[in-house]
Amino acid sequence: MNPQIIVVDDDPMILKRAWNILSEADMKVVALKSGEQLLKHIADNPAPDLILLDIRMPEMDGFETLEKLRAIQKKGQETPVIFLTASEDDGAEEKGLSMGAMDFIKKPFIPGVLKIRVSHAVELIRLQRNLEQEVGEKTKENEQLFLDVVASLADAIDAKDTYTNGHSRRVAEYSKEIAKRYGYDEKNQDNIYMMGLLHDVGKIGVPDEVINKPGRLTDEEFAAIKKHPAIGAKILENIKGMPALASGARWHHERFDGRGYPEGIKGKEIPEQARIIAVADAYDAMTSNRSYRGALSQEKVREQIENGKESQFDPVFADIMIAMIDEDKDYKMHDSKIHGTES
Structure with missing residues (x-):
């Protein structure tokens, strides 16, 4: 030309x-x-x-x-x-x-x-x-390859729990939607999606019999479960190009009131992405069948998140999750598509 x-x-x-x-x-x-x-x-x-x-x-x-x-x-x-x-x-x-x-x-x-x-x-x-243009195309190819590898790893981790297969993908999707509504740009939405996919990677270090136990966990078994955030963070710290990945794994079980684990930090001491993932993780846990109970009703899930504001959850992100629940008139969000990807 x-x-x-x-x-x-x-x-x-x-x-x-x-x-x-x-x-x-x-x-x-x-x-x-x-x-x-x-x-x-x-x-x-x-x-x-x-x-x-x-x-x-x-x-x-x-x-x-x-x-x-x-x-x-x-x-x-x-x-x-x-x-x-x-x-x-x-x-x-x-x-x-x-x-x-x-x-x-x-x-x-x-x-x-x-x-x-x-x-x-x-x-x-x-x-x-x-x-x-060539660098941009190659970067997109590499990002897609990395996402595919991460998604496969998340699926492998989820497969350890016969009751919650697909959990990490759903948490990633809910987290991305919360972040979008909160005002994250597209790049940061993609980043939190990746963090959501890998938030439970530390479960690779938890015995299958503990994860799939149908009854109440013993103190020793619960202590084993509580190690997975630190294990996950240790694994993800090796990905030097995305240091934020480790924070989602490490702190998604911290509580807003400081009574969570592994470190007991509270409020805005907890990284923002981890506070988002915590709400998304809890929603998926309550709307999924577990070894010890069935999925909760939508009304019960909404009530639990409402009651958890300021104690378990950051109220800002809890309110966004509640708005998503209120829009879900037929209670299909937990088994449908959020971003065009099968949960």
């Missing part, structure tokens, strides 16, 4: 000369006489590959134009700018480069030099964009 270049200069002769030189080099050229015209053109048309911008113009000079241009363009999608200048002032070059200009071209320009400088700039821009 032929590169699209905008040339901005208040001198009609400069505009005509630049248009002729660059058009002969198979570039699509738009000639504009002022910064105001440039800003209007950018607002109404697709961004060009490159802007050649004169510094000394009446009413709005090149520096002010560039500043206003950057204000209307999204970060990471700024159009590269090369300043045109007849000045020998080193200070102007320093200022322009500090504002993010790509380069300077002196006027009056030599046709061959202008053509080569612009061609090289466009080639460099396109190489950078292609590289960014």
